[in-house]
Amino acid sequence: MNILVIYDSYFGNTERIALAIKDSISEKNHVTIKKISDFIDKDLAGIELIVIGSPTRAFRPTEAISKFLKKIDVKKYKWIAFDTGVNPDLINAKFLKFMVKIFGYAVSNMAKIIKKSGGRMLLEPETFFVIGNEGPLVKGEIDRFHKWLKKVNL
Numbered sequence: 001m002n003i004l005v006i007y008d009s010y011f012g013n014t015e016r017i018a019l020a021i022k023d024s025i026s027e028k029n030h031v032t033i034k035k036i037s038d039f040i041d042k043d044l045a046g047i048e049l050i051v052i053g054s055p056t057r058a059f060r061p062t063e064a065i066s067k068f069l070k071k072i073d074v075k076k077y078k079w080i081a082f083d084t085g086v087n088p089d090l091i092n093a094k095f096l097k098f099m100v101k102i103f104g105y106a107v108s109n110m111a112k113i114i115k116k117s118g119g120r121m122l123l124e125p126e127t128f129f130v131i132g133n134e135g136p137l138v139k140g141e142i143d144r145f146h147k148w149l150k151k152v153n154l
């Protein structure tokens with residue numbers, strides 16, 4: 001399958017998952033990986049599946065990822081979506097913990113747009129947790145990521 005892995009990342013955590021996805025699926029597929037700032041329309045030529053990843057910023061995807069989802073014809077593709085964010089169980093500040101639980105993560109927003117626009121999700125959207133605001137990824141998250149990705153046969 002022709003797959004585009006597209007992601008945004010400030011501190012490298014979302015990028016780490018995106019690169020792990022590329023490594024996991026490259027054997028049987030033709031995979032292009034692009035940071036959103038490097039994306040050009042031509043990258044979508046022949047693409048069947050888009051894997052999209054964003055850090056959670058103020059409960060939402062980054063502006064560049066949101067713009068990308070608005071700009072392209074979402075229903076033409078199959079989708080896998082993930083994000084990174086903080087685990088509410090690891091947050092000390094009560095108010096922030098409450099906000100994270102209520103407002104959720106970037107991936108819920110991405111999945112909502114994708115489904116509403118007629119895109120087909122191949123996997124349940126998933127969040128991978130970082131330590132503090134900037135990471136690194138919480139221990140065990142790369143293993144959890146591999147288990148998650150195995151649910152779809154790529």
Ligand SMILES: Cc1cc2nc3c(=O)[nH]c(=O)nc-3n(C[C@H](O)[C@H](O)[C@H](O)COP(=O)(O)O)c2cc1C
Pocket residue numbers: 008009010011012013014015054055056057058059060084085086087100104105130132133134135
């Ligand atoms: C300005 C800012 C806002 C953030 N907002 C949230 C948030 O709403 N929810 C959350 O879980 N994490 C939030 N975080 C933590 C980010 O999700 C974390 O930096 C990100 O997962 C790291 O991914 P990256 O290394 O790919 O940039 C925020 C971090 C920053 C710096």
